[in-house]
Amino acid sequence: MTTVDVHVVRVFTDPTGAFGNPLGIVDGRQVPLESRQALAAQLGYSETVFIDDPAAGVLQIFTPLAQMPFAGHPTVGAAWWLHSQGYEASVLRVPAGEIPVTRDGDLTSVRAHSTWGSTFTWHQLESAAEVLAASPRDYSAGHTYLWSWLNEPTGTIRSRMFAPAMGIEEDEATGSAATQLTAHLGRNLHVIQGAGSHLHTTLLEDGWTTAGGRVVPEPSRVVDLPPTHLLS
Template sequence: MTTVDVHVVRVFVDPSGAFGNPLGIVDGTLVPVDARLGVAAALGYSETVFIDDPADGVLQIFTPTVEMPFAGHPTVGVAWWLHSQGYDTPVLRVPAGPVPVTRSGDITSVQADPSWGSTFTWRQLESPDEVLAADPASFSDDHTYLWSWISEETGTIRSRMFAPAMGIPEDEATGSAATQLTARLARPLHITQGTGSQLLTTLISPTAVTVGGRVAAAPSHTFNL
């Protein structure tokens, strides 16, 4: 039996450090590839990352039910965590492709092609109140993204995302969806998702969008393999 550390961060916290989407981070050299999905399911985070080479940024991302070629909150969270551990890793390497990393103050951002993310059912609602009133049990598609303008003038949005088929009844903050919505609307956005997580995006081109935010450390724990 091997005891493995699980480092936990909360990704896309607000300026006070509240909210954020928890992410499990595991040393991939300790977990065989064919065991990673089971570990991710047992841990129960919306995503868990297994880092195979921290200096070169090589990693895999798993939900409780499937491997993801790219996901936003895991790459932002890992980029922040690697930097906190003393690694200068300018590019993360996920199955979808290279993911450049940038930092500005307390904001960590990654750049990705919006097409790398999951396929979403998009539902624009009339008001943030409608978004907040939605019942997660009403949604059965793989990924349903509800959103409304808080202010179209300032590019601020309120959103929620449900993915019950992926083992995620509601995702607190979805970076890949933020990249896709930014490309769809062709403008930078400030998105408040879930209970209050904050995502910031920029549009470089139709195939290059950044998504970023603040990250905070959470208590670590262990599991036995």
């Protein structure tokens, strides 16, 4: 039996390093294209990143059920991890396009267009209490994003995202949704999502935004795969 190392980070933690969305990071040179979907499903994270060229920042993103041309927490997490491994990682390259990366203190941010990522059904609720009381079982189709203002003058919102059709009952932190909502509302946002993850966005021009946050490492995993899943 052959093994594959899976590095794990949590993306969009709060200032203390709590919460955040787990991300699996795999050396794509060890896993052929036709086996990546199965590995992502086996790992069970909302997204898994396969890094094909760490020096050039070339990567692919998979949910348990599908490949994504862009997603926020995988690109932020991959950028942070590559930097931690000694790579410059100033630009990532995903199917949606090139993604510039910036760092400011303990925040890692990526620049993306608001048309990238999934299509969401938006529900603005009256209060954070309503957002927190919602059940994923009541939202079974597509990508559903619930949000309410926590502090409108400061641009702080409370949110949750459900995508059971993609194999994700609830996503802890959704960077692409944050970029789209930033463009829609026309302002920078501080998003508190899920159990308590923190995302920070900046509105740029012509639909471009940044999404960023804190990243912390988790213990790595070693996964056994059948020989047919590995490159010879």
